[in-house]
Amino acid sequence: MGSTTNASFGLTVYRGTFIQLPRLPDTGAVKAKPELVRNQGALWVSAADGRIKGWDWQAHDDARFAELMTRNGWVDIDVDVDGQGSKTKVKIVTASEEKNEFFFPGFIDTHIHAPQYPNAGLFGSSTLLGWLETYTFPVESGFGNQPDPKTGYQQQTKAGETPLAAQTIYDQVISRTLSHGTTCASYFATIHIPATNALATLCKKHGQRAFIGRVCMDNPDFCPKYYRDFSAEDSLTATKATIAHIQSIDPTGSLINPILTPRFAPSCTRPALESLGALAASYSPPLHIQTHIAENTNEVTLVNDLFPEAGSYAAVYDRYNLLTPRTILAHAVHLSKDEKALIAKRDAKISHCPASNSALGSGIAPVRSFLDVGITVGLGTDVSGGYSPSILEAARQTCLASRLLGHTAAFEMEFECGHSHVKGEDEKQKQKEREDEAARVKLSVPESLYLATRGGAAVVDMADEIGGFDLGMLWDVQLVQLGAVKGLPESPLDDGEGDRVDLVRPGPVGNVDLFGTETWEEKVEKWLWNGDDRNVKAVWVAGRLVHSRV
Amino acid sequence: MGSTTNASFGLTVYRGTFIQLPRLPDTGAVKAKPELVRNQGALWVSAADGRIKGWDWQAHDDARFAELMTRNGWVDIDVDVDGQGSKTKVKIVTASEEKNEFFFPGFIDTHIHAPQYPNAGLFGSSTLLGWLETYTFPVESGFGNQPDPKTGYQQQTKAGETPLAAQTIYDQVISRTLSHGTTCASYFATIHIPATNALATLCKKHGQRAFIGRVCMDNPDFCPKYYRDFSAEDSLTATKATIAHIQSIDPTGSLINPILTPRFAPSCTRPALESLGALAASYSPPLHIQTHIAENTNEVTLVNDLFPEAGSYAAVYDRYNLLTPRTILAHAVHLSKDEKALIAKRDAKISHCPASNSALGSGIAPVRSFLDVGITVGLGTDVSGGYSPSILEAARQTCLASRLLGHTAAFEMEFECGHSHVKGEDEKQKQKEREDEAARVKLSVPESLYLATRGGAAVVDMADEIGGFDLGMLWDVQLVQLGAVKGLPESPLDDGEGDRVDLVRPGPVGNVDLFGTETWEEKVEKWLWNGDDRNVKAVWVAGRLVHSRV
Known part of the structure; x- marks a missing residue:
């Protein structure tokens, strides 16, 4: 396995098993239930642009x-480098069948707060608004200077003054997400220009595809004095400064792109929201936007109190032209039917963050209802509302949460409203219909993995570029290794009489145990349910090897 | 680190940090909210009986x-073995402070189906009754002979005829649970005598404390022909045969004990239930019993249809003297108030299996309501309804599920019934009370870890023996390693200009990232949320080292 940045060869040929989700006609949405697709053979990627140039599914034997x-x-560049002057040198990377390795599209994390990573797993039993105050704002404020002792305000640090601790955290969160197979992440940073710029620079260094957002939060009635923008104008100016930095280090936006990031409605004044909407629209194509929506019931109440003129949470964003086809709305746990319709109409996207929603007790987002109305959905870890930097964990929690949805009061209410039953209807029939609906809203393993790859790609408006093995797509890919079927003594019962100490033995990788009886689809299911970063053997972004396990 | 089975020394002295949950006055129950307790110093365990003989919390420096x-x-036996004839040789095992290691009581898995382990992670989108038919009965039937081609019945295999595949599965599930820190497990086996006996023998070989239950299922109206006991009488006879084997390999029951295992009410005839209740009572102390209860709403309906005379699911078991202080009831998702009262009155125990309940869409067990009425609760993985053999994962899911409980229709109904509001009451006040109750039913990290250790110990009726570091308790313990704070380059931003490939670097162990700012309680929280088997460095049962990571 080698890095394709070595320009002494023109192509990398990947051999073995390739598993992906199909691209559905309805971009990004999963109205049709996607199933896993497997191919075996060879696929080649250009070293020049990191894109898929072709494949041969016949070439599955030597x-x-x-x-x-x-x-x-x-x-093959590794075995025959001389005397073949007329031939094209290629690098060959093989996924081992015996070790149950396969290529899988890289994961896309559509919602993650990079500075909160030190708090992953720390939230006590708090819910959203208390958690922000107790855990989140204090850690984020540490990415800039100490507050001025006279005014109590935090100064924006000057260029280059990113605290070392902040650099360390950003470096680690990128390493970690890469190690879990995340090839693309949409990051919330903090309000600080230098630290946000440092995050962009570090993503470029690591080679992770990223959207980098300086957080805008200027509402003095909501944000603490020690951690907020001075004014709407300052918020805009600081945002433009980070955009300039990002465009200076990646002028074509081939890897790193800016994303406008009003934290969420309560943290922003109307002028700030307005200027951000206008800024997004002033670019062609318009800038990406990310924010939060309807995560928690108290938050929804707060927004309705703060913006009584809007009529709904989604309408607040729409009012300021922030509900666009390039907008990522995180959470969406408590949307009304009208809000879903509005989001669908604007083609704004939803980042589903089930680990966070469960951990903070926010509730269960009704993902199937989003897909029903054609909204595009991807997955987010929401570190550190979410405890894990792994999108595989997010996919697992997507399955789990959807299986509990049928037990919620919200589901019950929706069911009662949506099914105008004839009076005196058979109670058993109604119960049957309720069960069918509870079964329908479940998300399968392939659906969750669709959201983690194709869905996420559409959420970041890159459905043509990443998320699968289509011709011309970027090689943003992970090599998954499940490990071999475990070798055991002839008969464990006859394995001597003495005491023994269990050591970790070769065979399985991580916690995925294969017994040799599984279909390939079942192997993927086992990966979804018990896999972790140990199963991510290598990760490439645009053909460049960016993570590897020894 | 060494095995204390070497009798050349009399004591093992464990040095470092010890973290546990306190034993609460109300045995097993968590009516008082337990908090983590930490001690630093030395604790010693007798090599002769594997029990804790004393400690010195002053001895925390050299x-x-x-x-x-x-x-x-x-x-110290390792540094000075000669010329100290009059002194007592002791073995010293040290938990490294720098690597954030600490001793923690071993986990107790109060509900796990050993033969289902190959199906861990395989359940599609099925719910309980369909899952049994599609996934479970086929795999379990493979632990005996092929069905007789003439009769279609499966013969009980003769002694010694345990299929090699079955031995391999049992061997692996024991290795895996040990590697996750499970020092004691209450296993459901299958209906087969030889395979059940093999499971007991393998647990003894591995040194894992275990309760081994041959599954009783003789109801021809529910169980498939290819996998059931011929009759209630055969069910009893076969059960007695496995008890005889277990008592022959461990006459004092110091490590391995039998447990009566009527699968669940629908799978058993009335005579079978009756004879098992009588068999349990014929021993002194009575035999342990394990079964399932109220996992799924359709199952509850089925039981009410099958046993109309009983009045409730719990009452079925009570009628046949199966609701005893040594009974483990798995799941208990959909119990009525009366059933909870009956279970509390009989002092029967509940095994909470949240990973399974979410995965199969069974619902969320209202654990706080069990604790409120004084029922003892422990945790179970319920492999393979549960996808993971890890009790740490079960503890994590305990936290997550409890945070979603306030969103369920069942919670809403309970709240409405329990709070007789004055007409015209302030809606905001009611909303506040609902929120307070949703917060109250959440289980904290310490509470979940209590259930995983002290709670589980009480569930298997060993609250005086295991689950903590009390004087005289058995050394059933795991050494947890979180790893050091990660070393990084002076400034990640200045780390050279070239491309780099991320490799796994030293510092953290597994997915727990420490930044040096965490309190010790927060380190434990991080372990709960992101830890896995990589953080289990060593495991002892009754002082014997049974698992170790290199």
Whole structure:
């Protein structure tokens, strides 16, 4: 396995098993239930642009692979470098069948707060608004200077003055997310210009595709004095400064892009929201936008109190032109039917963050109802409302939460409203319909993995570029290793009489145990339910190797 | 680190940090909210019986530890074995402070189906009754002979005829649970005598404390022909055969004990239930019993249809003397108030299995309501309704599920019934009370870990023996390693200009990232939320080292 940044060869040829979700006609949405697709053979990626140039699903044995090489005039750079001057050197990366390895599209984390990473797993039993005050604002404020002792306000740090602790945290969160197979992340940073710029620079260094958002929060009635923008104008100016930095380090936006980030409605004044909406629209294509919506019932009440003129939470954003096809709305646990319709109409996207929603007791987002009305959905870890930087964990929690949805009061109310039953209707029939609906709203393993890849790609408006193995797509991919079927003594019962100490033995990788009886779809299910970063053997972004386990 | 089965020394002295939950006055129950307790110093365990003989919480530095050694006339077997004839040789095991290691009581898995382990993570989107038919009965039936081609019945295999695949599965599930820190498990086996006996023998070999239950299921109206006991009488006879084997390999029951295991009410005829209740009572103390209760609403309906005379699911078991202080009832998601009162009155125990309940969409068990009425609760993985063999994962899911409880229709109904509001009452006040109740039913990290240790100990009726560091308790313990604070380059931003490939770097162990700012309670929280088997460095049962990571 090697980095394709070495320009001494033109192509990398990936051999083995490729598993992905199909791209559905309805971009990003999963109205049609996606099933896993497997191909075995070879696929090649250009070293020049990191894009998929072709494949051959016939070349799944050595003979036919050799034939493919000969036909194309390719020669393996690792075994035959001399005397083949006329041939094209290619790098070959093989996924081992015996070790149950397969290539899978990289995960896309559509909602993650990079500075909160030190708090992953720390939230006590708090809910959203208390958690912000107790855990979140204090840690985020540490990414800039100490508050001025006279005014109590935090100064924006000057260029280059990112605290070392902040750099360390950003470095670690990028390493961690890469190690879990996240090839693209949409990051909330903090309000600080230098630290936000440092996050962008570090993502570029690590080679992780990223959207970087300086957090806008200027409402003095909600944000603490020690951690907020001075004014709507300052908020805009500071945001523009981070955009300028990002565009200076990646002028074509091939890897790192800015994303406008009003924290959420309560933290922003009307002028701030307005100016951000206008800023987004002033670009062509418009800038990406990310924010939160309807995570928690008290938050919804707060927004309705603060913006009585809007009529709904979603309408607040719409009023300020922040509900666009390039807007990521995190959470969406407590949306009204009208809000869902509005979001669908504007083609704004939803980032589903089930680990966070469960951990903070926010509730269960009714994902199926989003898909029903054609809203595009991806997954987010929401570190550190979410405790884990892993999108595989988010996919697992997506399955779990959807299986509990049928037990919620919200589901019950929706069911009662949606089904105008004839009076005197058979109670058993009604119960049957309720069960069918509870079953329908469940998200399957393939659906969750769809949301984690194709869905996320559409959420960041890159459905043509990442999320699968389509021709021309970027090679943003993870190599998953489940491990071999475990070798055991002939008979465990006859394994000597003495005491023994259990050591970790070869065979399985991590916690995925295969017994040799599983179908390939079942192997993927086992990965979803018991897999972790140990199963991520290698990660590439745009063809560049960015993470590898020894 | 060494095994204390080497009798050349009399004591093992464990040095470092010890974290546990306190034993509450109300055995097993958590009516008082337990908080984590930490001690630093030394604790010693007898090699002869594997029990805790004393501790010194003053001996937390080298000087005072040396003083402790001298005072007791102890000498470290590893550094000074000669010329100290009059002194007592002791083995010293140290938990490293720098690597954030600490001793923690071993986990107790109060509900796990050993033969279902190959299905961990395989359940599609099924619910209980369909899952049994599609996934469970087929795999369990493989632990005996093929069904007789003439009769279609499965013969009980003869002694010694445990399929190799079955041995392999049992061997692996024991290895896996040990690697996750499970020192004691209450296992459901299958209906087969030889395979059940093999499970007991393998637990003894591995050194895992276990309760082993041959599954009783003789109801021809519910159980498939290819996998059931021939009759109630055969069910009893076969059960007695496995009890005889277990008592032959562990006459004093110091490690392995039998447990009567009527699968659940629908799978058993009335004569079978009756004879099992009588068999339990014929022993002194009575035999342990385990079964399922009220996991799924359709199952509850089925039981009410099958046993109309009983009045409730719990009452079915009570009618046949199966509701005893040594009975483990798994799940208990959908109990009535009367059933909870009956279970409390009989002092029967509940095994809470949240990973399974979420995965199969069974619902959320209202654990706080059990504790409110004084029912003892422990945790179960319920492999393979539960996807994970880890009790740490069960503890995590306990926290998550309890945070979603306030959103369920069942909670809403309970709240409405329990709070007789004055007409015209302030809606805001009512909302506040609802929120307070939703907050009250949440289970904290310490509470979940209490259930995983002290709670589980009480569930298996061993509250005096295991689950903590009390004087005289068995050393059933795990050594947890979180790892050091990660070392990083001076400034990640200045770390050279070239591309880099992220490799797994030293510092953190597994997915727990420490930044040096955490309190010790927060370190435990981080372990709960992001820990896995990588953080289990060593495991002892009754002082014997049974698992170790290299």
